[in-house]
Amino acid sequence: MKLCVCVATIGLALASLPSAYAEVTRVEVSQRVPFANGHVFGRTGAYESVSGRLFFDVDPNADANDRVCDLKLAPKNQHGRVEFWADFFLLRPANPEKGNGCLLYDVHNRGSKLALMTFNDAEISVNPTSLDDAGNGFLMREGYSILWTGWNGDVVDDGTGRLLAGLPIAKNSDGSPITGPNYVEILVDEPTDSQAFYFSPWGTSAGYPTVDANDASAKLTMRSSRSADPIVIPRNEWAFADYVDGKLIENPAALYVQGGMKPGWIYELVYTARDPRVSGLGLAGLRDAVSFFRYHENTNDQNLSNPLAGACDRAIVFGISQSGRLIHHFMYEGFNVDERARTVFDGAVIHVAGAGKGLFNSRFAMATVYGTQLRNNLSPADFFPFATSPQVDPLTGESGDSLARLRGKNDLPKLFFVQTSTEYWSRAASLLHTDVEGTRDLELDPNTRIYLIAGAQHLGASPTDRGICRYLRNPLKHRGPVLRAMLTSMDDWVARDTLPPASAYPRIDEGTLVSLDEFRDQFPSIPGVDVPTVCHQPLRLDLGPRWADQGIADHVPPKIGKAYRTLVPTVDQDGNERAGIRLPDVAAATATYTGWNLRDESLGGAGALADLHGGYHPFPVVATEGDSRVPLKERYPSRSDYLAAFADSVALLHGQRFLLAEDALMMLDMARGRDVPTDSPK
Incomplete structure (x- = not known):
């Protein structure tokens, strides 16, 4: 009897302790409702939205959490574990059997959801509920389950519904403030x-x-x-x-x-x-949240009910700009394998992240900070190694690649880096695929593809007003059409092992990636347009001996070393880029589209790049003194000549799988409805 009592007591004691893998300890659902009033999206049918909060605790001594900066200085519960929470928002097929089996995780950007804006051409919404929020319904028609969670502890609750994460504050061992x-x-x-x-x-x-x-x-x-x-x-x-x-x-x-x-x-x-936040827990929480939704099988524990249980057999992560940098950094830190050694994401579509990672996992980390040619040059958001294949810095002797911590654990994730021209000018994108001296191309990792969308700008299509820029801003629309094709190709690669389109980016050995001086020599003459004399070249920064391993800066501001050498894409006689995915508005051009623009000198920073903006320079209708570009009336003698060139470009891109059929048809319809390009541009 004594033995039985002892065993029972031990059993109760063990039951009160968290599992060794109790990453998500509670799911608190605040709302579960039909999405878009139960609208039926093609063969997938209706969707529902589920939102609430996830609660985590992690073991600060687990190998999987070893890279989280200051984790051992975070407050601990009675079991010696660190607790935190994150908001979540899920859109899923009401009938999971009608879904496509893929979990698409959209990394929020400063608390905002971007996937519906990007893939569905919807207006941005922090709380998508209506049919308008579904846009064209692409993701729903295709059957994706779409998940957002809070990860970024510096997002401010401004009452608009931004996704939040409750990350702990690190303290000294005696409890005093750091x-x-x-x-x-x-x-x-x-x-x-x-x-x-x-x-x-x-x-x-x-x-x-x-x-x-x-x-x-x-x-x-x-x-x-x-x-x-x-x-x-x-x-x-x-x-x-x-x-x-x-x-x-x-x-x-x-x-x-x-x-x-x-x-x-x-x-x-x-x-x-x-009071530094333990910011790296944002990455660990992202890892554990996706693993929960992907792998957790429901039991009688209502506190751990998984609304996606058994519905998804694969996961793809998507992010724009800051969110794309987060994905690259997530992989660099090795977080794509969870505490149970399971793969988190099978694939990633990383959009307009340049070669950067970020300040996501360090003491006094700030996710929002990144460098451009003018701003934040002393931010260590762009750091070696840049590429997903091995590289060496001959100046410092460093070697490595950004997937090194994942090699040998599970299959490496399949990665798309989708860049615009702006990333080569303002975000050092060439360092993803050249050596750090800009002298030779690197061989890409077999699981990595890189695509340049020629002539596009970081911010997507803009109104052509100047804003802070000297020249008209870039209206080239790329995000919806190209990224829908990219996501489809990634899912085919992950689910069916169908190889995606070959990489399409500028290369040194093909003469399509050159120095700034070479670019200046080849750019056409356009009246009133000055060619940049600068581009973003990240600096080698020394933050002190504790930075690389502990994420603690001792040199503030950092000591400045030699800049890495970056290159930019070459252009044709029209000033449009030769390499990459040339959309019909670039291939059958009526204007020069650039990924760079200069700041309006009245706003200071004379001669500097206008951050993440591109430019737009319509062709002259007839020959114009000082403009070396072929005028529209010579280029397209008739409307049919223009439409034929446009259609040829659409057909080529569709054949290369850079456009889906529905987008190819949409573009052709759009072109037919345009004014004749030989009319005076508006």
């Missing part, structure tokens, strides 16, 4: 007296507060350009504060400058920050 040096760069496009540390029009992120609003050791400088010497701003002429209605309001994560900040000037603040 403090340390931090660097913030601010550049404004219009005069302002104050600004949050990490303001963004797409969603301002929560910065790390100063330890003391009156800290006399904090230092602020300003400079008119990247090459100009910094000017120290006296401490009594700036403050940690907002300026509202003529009054200073103390804010430990905002900067006020007496007399206002000048547009185009670079303001650099070094101060002592406190």
